[in-house]
Amino acid sequence: MISMELSTNKNLAYKIFRGIPYSRLTLLDAEQRRETNDVCPEELGLNDAGIYTSESSEAIRHLRTNVELLDSKSLFMHSLVALVVTKLLEQSGRFFISAEGNEPMTPSNEELIKTGALLLSNLLKIQINCYGVEHEMKRIGAGIYPTLSLVNHSCNPSAKHYTRGRNMILRAVRPIAAGEEVTISYTPDYLDEEREKRRKHLAEKYHIACECDACQFEWQTASKLPALMLKCFRCTQSVSGDLPVCYSCRLEYKNKSSFEDKIRFDTIAKQVDATFLSACKIAQNLMRAESISEEEYQSLCTATEFIHEHTAMPCQVIYNMERILEKYFTVER
Incomplete structure (x- = not known):
């Protein structure tokens, strides 16, 4: 036997x-x-x-x-x-x-x-x-959800899935443009796991060789990310917060010849900080009461859109915004 x-x-x-x-x-x-x-x-x-x-x-x-x-x-x-x-x-x-x-x-x-x-x-x-079925953040079983199986993998997913009773729900954690592919992560995403571990798991279980941005450019895990990276006004690529200078087009935001850009850059940086702090206060209410009002949820969505409009990935601010939304989605209501 x-x-x-x-x-x-x-x-x-x-x-x-x-x-x-x-x-x-x-x-x-x-x-x-x-x-x-x-x-x-x-x-x-x-x-x-x-x-x-x-x-x-x-x-x-x-x-x-x-x-x-x-x-x-x-x-x-x-x-x-x-x-x-x-x-x-x-x-x-x-x-x-x-x-x-x-x-x-x-x-x-x-x-x-x-x-x-x-x-x-x-x-x-x-x-x-x-897919695992969870209750109060603990896995209690498994189920097959063919509709969710249509969604492809990315280590930098645009959506997260969670269970509500026997149902599986998919929600966006950042703005998704019309025609842009909706993705989820089949493994812990780039924020929680190093690239080689992710790739090993994907190859063994799903036979996938992932080529998402997080894999191609070897994005760091959450603890190693810079606090904030704004987008360049000229090319929308990342701007180093220390100099500040664009990594791509090399526009210098401290140069006297670009004084107006520097003023605009500093203004946007302050607005992003204020927006993020406002979202953190809502997150504190969520942690205390396990719920927030519809008005607060809409404020979170507006804050997410504004931050993604002006902030480049990967950075701590975007990471924390996604985690706040994910917490809101998974709280039993």
């Missing part, structure tokens, strides 16, 4: 299969194969109303497995788990039942192999599409 401890993801796969008898599963598999052949890729996973939703079984059926990217060791381990779960389903007496659904049946080798193959496919889908 093989002794094996099933992780949360494997338990989830077992629960999904345990609730669907084999006769029903084969019909769903046939339907998926038909859809894959007959439906254009852009429409795979849409329900009867033409909507892609996490409540749709069609969306779950057409999630990616990335099986073609797995090495032989990973594929073997997942196959081994699929074998064990298949045997558990066989022994349960509730999975292989007659078409009428009232009598257990003895599966043939072909039926066992087909079940194992379908299980393997679902295990691989869960591996890369499963």
Whole structure:
């Protein structure tokens, strides 16, 4: 007897299969194969109303497995788990039942192999599409949310996801322009983890070679970031706060020939400081009362927009603004 401890993801796969008898599963598999052949890729996973939703079984059926990217060791381990779960389903007496659904049946080798193959496919889908479910900042389970699986990764994500009951909610933590891609982080983001650790995790679990700004330019973690970097008025790139001079176009804001720019630069710096201090006061209210008013929330959004308009990433001010919004989103209300 093989002794094996099933992780949360494997338990989830077992629960999904345990609730669907084999006769029903084969019909769903046939339907998926038909859809894959007959439906254009852009429409795979849409329900009867033409909507892609996490409540749709069609969306779950057409999630990616990335099986073609797995090495032989990973594929073997997942196959081994699929074998064990298949045997558990066989022994349960509730999975292989007659078409009428009232009598257990003895599966043939072909039926066992087909079940194992379908299980393997679902295990691989869960591996890369499963999200932790949290309550009061503690993980209490896992779930599959196909709509969220449409969102790509960035170590500098524009949005954060969190759970509210059984629902997964996605919220922006900074302004997102029309047509700009919405991203989340599949790992701790650049603020919390060094680039090499992030890349190692992404390569092993998701087979991703991330090329976001945080990876390309080797942004530092939160504790090593400069307090503030304003945007250059000429080229919108970062301005060193010590000189101050633009890293890109080399415009010097202390030069006498650019006196008006210096006055404007100092004014914006003071406005950013004042805006950030105002946001910090709202954050203190949030920490004390575990809630803030709608007016205070709108003030946070306005402050975030203003700071991102004039501040360059990465810096402590933007980091703290994102954490304040994230705290607001995750507080139970």
